[in-house]
Amino acid sequence: MITPRTRAFTLIEMMIVTVIMAILAIGLLFAFQGTKDKADFSNQQIQVVNLIQEARGLSLSNLMVESGGTDYVAEYYKLEIAPAAVSLTAHADTDEDGIADASVEIGEVTFEGDVFVRLSTIFDAYYYPPYGDVCIDDCSTGPTQDTFTLTDGVNETDITITIYGGYPEVEE
Secondary structure, eight states: OOOOOOOOOOOOHHHHHHHHHHEEEEEEEEEEEHHHHHHHHHHHHHHHHHHHHHHHHHHHHHHHHEOOOOOOOOOOOEEOSSSEEEEEEESSSSOSOOOOOOOEEEEEOOOOOTEEEOOOEEEEEEETTTTTEEESSSSSTOOSSEEEEEOOOOOOOEEEEEEOOOEEEEEE
């Protein structure tokens, strides 16, 4: 009489399948880590572009700036681009009585992780109300545009600001 044999996986077969699954899981982990880093970089890039657009928008709206309980007319908005941060400050030379020099920080993007700005020299962009006029660095003889590179060592984005409109032009 023939007895039926029960077929099962051996221990070696189970170990091989487990090793293959572990290798695939490690590969997926590295793939998703790269995606997360790219998303973090894109988020900081968007914050920088939004801050630049806010400078332009504020210079076109000609709003009052409040500092220490006093309202000032903003004379200009200074956008300072440095390796570790991009900041926007409103400056008012005088109040209605001709007293005080006020500056109010509107916003700042401080870079996190490996993200930094690579540029040849630190530059400033000035946005003047009420028409949104823009100048870069020295307003009398400054350049008509300047470019800085936002990078994290892997991803890079060039952002150019021109005096013709003050819009940020992004090139990836």
